[in-house]
Amino acid sequence: MSDPVALELREHFATVEQQRGTADTGMWVFLMTELMMFGGLFVAYTVYRFNHPQAFAEGSASMDIMLGSVNSAILLTSSLTMGFAELSAKLGRQRLLGILLLVTILIGLAFLGIKFTEYVEHYQQHEAPGVWFNRSGPHAPAVQMFFVFYFIMTGLHAVHMIIGIFLILGLISRNMIGSLSAAYHTPVSIVGLYWHFVDIVWIFLYAIFYLPGLHK
């Protein structure tokens, strides 16, 4: 087989370094746009929380803080395994890389599973917004607003997780056919960037949805 570096180089680049740097910059710029997308939602959430502080505290009180905290710990662990995966990719430990990527996916799936259980619980307690929402009390409409944001924001986050899982699956298959090596591991580091970003977003989601109810 010929030189892997030569295989990697696409024809419109001058050098491999230029190509790698380009991929890296591309992901960072993409994360900027992602940040603004979540940012819009965070702004709207903040405005309404200022308008309806009690209702948002009330909504937050019906969150399962236990599940939320466990899920946060789980997701942060997946960032750790992803970090190790990047490290092993740099060191050329292909077998270890495959295992760590697989573990990251499994932890990600565990997160999504717990998230789904929470969604089902909210649905059963008539907290899912729209026709399913049923609650009385002076703050009911604004509590529904809390849940609207909860479902949109964690839902958008979950979509990003699912995309991330598919990206990692792609890495695993590339690793299995041997196109990743110590000399070429750019895809691992840019998917890693994405995965860590999605994790960081969760930390803020955890804070704004699970914690306000604690003051009640």
Added chain:
Amino acid sequence: MIEAVAEKLEKNYLNEKQGLLSWLLSTDHKRIGILYTFSITCFFFLGGFFALLMRLELLSPRNWLVSAGTYNKLFTMHGIIMVWFFLIPSIPGTLGNFLIPMMVGAKDVAFPKLNLLSWYIFMLGGTVTVYALIRGGVDTGWTFYTPFSTSYSTTYVVAAAVGVFIAGFSTILTALNFVVTIHRMRAPGLTWFKLPVFIWSMYANSLVLILNTPVLAITLVMIAVERIAKVGIFDPALGGDPVLFQHMFWFYSHPAVYTMVLPGMAVISEIIPVFSRKPLFGYKAVAFSSVAIAVLGFLVWGHHMFVAGESVYSALTFSFFSYCVAVPSAIKVFNWTATMHKGSISWDTPMLYAIGFIGLFTIGGMTGLFLAALGLDVHVHDTYFVIAHFHYIMVGGTVMAFLGGVHYWWPKISGKMYPEGLARLSALIVFLGFNLTFFPQFVLGFLGMPRRYAAYPEEFQMLHVLSTAGATILGVGYVLPLCYLLWSWNHGRDAGPNPWRAPGLEWKSTSPPPTHNFEVTPVVTSKLPYDFEAMKEELELV
């Protein structure tokens, strides 16, 4: 003779591969630029058709052509198509795609496949929007203001919002591609301050699009969720705040206005030096003024809400920043005119459009200051004054720049020259038609004619008739270039690599360029951009 034949046989990006699939699957930035040109031209004439219907309706003070409801749909679809499917992708999608890699001396954009994907996403968004249109259209205005759009309108709001949402991703991906290309793909020796100002403006423009488009996307998601699930995100009856929608919408849309005109400024900054035979005056000032417009553009959105319930202090702040935008804009205008000063000016078609741009943009910009003034805005808010103001920027500015740019780079894109006399004539027709269409609207607005009405008091008829007459002239001015440019594609005379004797890197290649733009990757040795002295020596050597 033999040489001429050999030149004809030379492989370039147009003849290297043939057939429809070679276009639809091409990752060549130049071909993708042409795909965009095709799409946005279709959308432009579709949006123009709606405008024409509106102008015809407004010939008479009473509804004579369409009902008030249909009129609402006409101005909405005109706005949606023109803003998202023509203005925003116009110059970046076509000239930007074609020129940015060439101007930085690269073989292609950073991510060629992503570039092709953005065109497909754009077409998908366009298809969904056209679907909404065929099913019966939308009547909310292009701004989708709540609570009308979420709770009351019975038209295809969700479909239109989904169309715009999808198109937004195409905008983001194109912008991302440009930013990375400009950062990473520059030819050896091409440092930031040797870049053409076109690149600087497109860079600033792309950054704005990367930062503001996702906010629009998420706002449209909220609108769709509210309509479908009947939950009150912006509905005051359910604890929501309709003004929050306006804030989020204009946080996107005011910077978006600058993303419509920054590419126009990019084009003008290239044309003026070449047809004045002088380096661009105040290069750094012009370059940084693009960045300044991009930054300030994010701080002015509240000036759309002076009468919508905004605190005095935020209104004052937004008004102040809106005035500030005039500074970098004026820097550009003064530097363009200073470039022309004592230059050796030639009156070729691109230059006619560029000069038209300077005048019309100045009028559009100055009347923008009227609207930024807290007191005056109350009087002219939501009147034809506003319509006239932003059409001076978008049609008088961006469309003029687009046409100027297309003429200027046409020899590079097609390898052919267009008929110069006819082109000058149509530039003149566009200028006259444009002013006749929109100048009366300033007067109308100042006299109190509100926007978005199909009927009006009889005393306004004269001005409306003038405006409609102008619109028909303007229409002729737009159809003419379409005809003669298409004609010249096959029948024009060969342009040669550099018919304008222009200094930019894109002119160092053949016309049309080979698939990878340059035979050898260029190395930039000149000390400045727009180096006409070096040009002169080069030409003398030849």
